[in-house]
Amino acid sequence: MSARAQGSKKRTRIQVQNEQRIMDAALEVFSTYGYRGSTVDQIAQRAGLSKPNLLYYYAKKQDIYVAVLEHTLSDWLQPLTKLDPEGEPAEQLWNYIECKLELSRSAPKASRLFANEMLHGAHNIEPYLRGELKSLVEEKCGVIQVWIDAGKLKPIAPVHLLFMIWATTQHYADFDAQIKALCQDKREECFGKASTTLKTIFLDGLLP
Amino acid sequence: MSARAQGSKKRTRIQVQNEQRIMDAALEVFSTYGYRGSTVDQIAQRAGLSKPNLLYYYAKKQDIYVAVLEHTLSDWLQPLTKLDPEGEPAEQLWNYIECKLELSRSAPKASRLFANEMLHGAHNIEPYLRGELKSLVEEKCGVIQVWIDAGKLKPIAPVHLLFMIWATTQHYADFDAQIKALCQDKREECFGKASTTLKTIFLDGLLP
DNA sequence: TCAGTTTCTGACCTTTCGGTCAAAATAAAA
DNA sequence: TTTTATTTTGACCGAAAGGTCAGAAACTGA
Missing domain, CATH: 1.10.10.60 (Homeodomain-like)
Incomplete structure (x- = not known):
């Protein structure tokens, strides 16, 4: 057996x-x-x-694939759960961004695995997307909306803010080849500059 | 023959x-x-x-692949060339962001083709990355740096600003599966909200 | 119309790859 | 030690896929 x-x-x-x-x-x-x-x-x-x-x-080959996807999904989900409605928006969001960027640095393979799966239609994680992830995202978008309604954040579409955070942080894992080609800095320095740039733009915006 | x-x-x-x-x-x-x-x-x-x-x-199969990559590369490069040092930074950058977002909407396949190539090490476009793209990026980073030095933009790392713009706009093509699952809006509405959210965050930042 | 060139096809070859199976080797239980 | 269950292996299979080739068909220019 x-x-x-x-x-x-x-x-x-x-x-x-x-x-x-x-x-x-x-x-x-x-x-x-x-x-x-x-x-x-x-x-x-x-x-x-x-x-x-x-x-x-x-x-079967696909069984291995699905297993390794599921195996890493929970790690991926976790940081978002920590977004605390009680905390200060700026601090909470920056925590989350930093955490995701750190994940891109420390676990780029997991990031690329997901990116690849997404890119090809996400057929193997559909139930996860429409279930676990969706409900968590809805919950946290609710939190962000409360912050907006309280005047603590500019009025933006919460889910698109999440998209922006995911995109910008995972980019450093998924597009590593491009970053290596365009950024002559050493890895540590590159992530350092990325971090401060993200902080400035997300929290303060580009214009003085 | x-x-x-x-x-x-x-x-x-x-x-x-x-x-x-x-x-x-x-x-x-x-x-x-x-x-x-x-x-x-x-x-x-x-x-x-x-x-x-x-x-x-x-x-050979690879000849087809390389040909279609090269075929679409130039379209991909073009918007960045239009970033005008003479113009107002906010307007110029926003133009560029809108243009890239529109490309994600109208040519998602090209975006996914590149994303996939990047994800797997970009071996077929290395010369392009380290040649044409790199010199264009260096030029435009120079432009951004001038804007910063003139006090027209916050002091951020120009190349990471470009990374952010690429990441956030291409995300809507590359991660289409995820967006479809999490965003119940119709396509047009979704891109509309994305656009205004990007504008707010890039130009003004999240905090009021 | 006709020779020469370009385009197209069916049949075929080889390699790679996912997957199977009977049986051997090893570990665990009694 | 003996029996039973688990783990491992080599040999093999069939399908899929990249690529070849001789020659047929279609097009082109004189």
Whole structure:
């Protein structure tokens, strides 16, 4: 019987270890080459397993892909949950932006994995988009709207503010190749300048 | 002799027509499925040609890909060239932002094609990135820096401002799936709200 | 009309890749 | 130790995909 088909049964030590290895390898490979560009052999090799052995844990290529997507989705969601309605808008939003930028720096592969999935229609995470993510976004847009109504923020469309934050921060992971080509700064310095520029523009705007 | 190998020789009517068809089909297919996810057969079918016939015009799959990339690169570059040092910064930048947003609306496939290429390391457009694009970006960053030095803009890192503009505008093409899932507005309304939100945040900032 | 060129096609080749399977090897339980 | 369950492997399969090629068809210019 294949390892994953066992369902609720307790997981073996070996099972846990190998599944972790597979997830790591899959994130590496899928984020670099995309779904179709990645081969099961590649992932198996990176995980230190033979192909049939890998297929013993995840019966199909797509199963690996969906697993690694789900595996990283929760990390992606978390920062937004921390947006606190009680806090000061400027501080709360800046916290969130910084946190997302830091994620782009520390976990660019996860970012690229999602970006790739989005780019190709997001068919494998539709339920997540229209479920978990959507309700969280609606909740937090409510919070932002309250801040606007209280006169603490300019009147903008909350969801588009979120889009802007996502776009600007994830850009540093997703378009890394372009940034490397255009920005001669070292990584740390580049992210530093990005951070201060984002802060100025989001909070103060460009005009003096 | 294959059509493309003829080099400088004058192009036939049929050649021009079929190459155009191929470029259209290739943009459609590559932008939807990515490089590895697309098949030569698919492109041929969409172009209304048989596979060997398509391969008569472009000998290899990668040749088609590079051709369609180059074909759309110039359109992508153009808006930035119009950034006028003589004009008012706010107006010039807003023009540029609007123009890029409009491109995301009217040519989302081109945007997704680039995004995909970037995401996977941009190996096919490296020379473009480090050549044409880089020198244009340096020139325009110079312009922005002059505006800053003249006290007409807040002191931000010019290149990161460009990154922000690219990120926020292209997001609406590249992450279309996510936007469709989270934004119940009709397309036109969505882009309208995006536009006003971008204007407020870039020019005025979030805080009242 | 006819020779020469360009365009197009069907059949075919080769490689890659996702996936299967029977059986061997290893670990765990009794 | 013996039995049972889990894990691993090599050999293999079929489908898909990139690419080739000889020659047929269509177009072009004289």
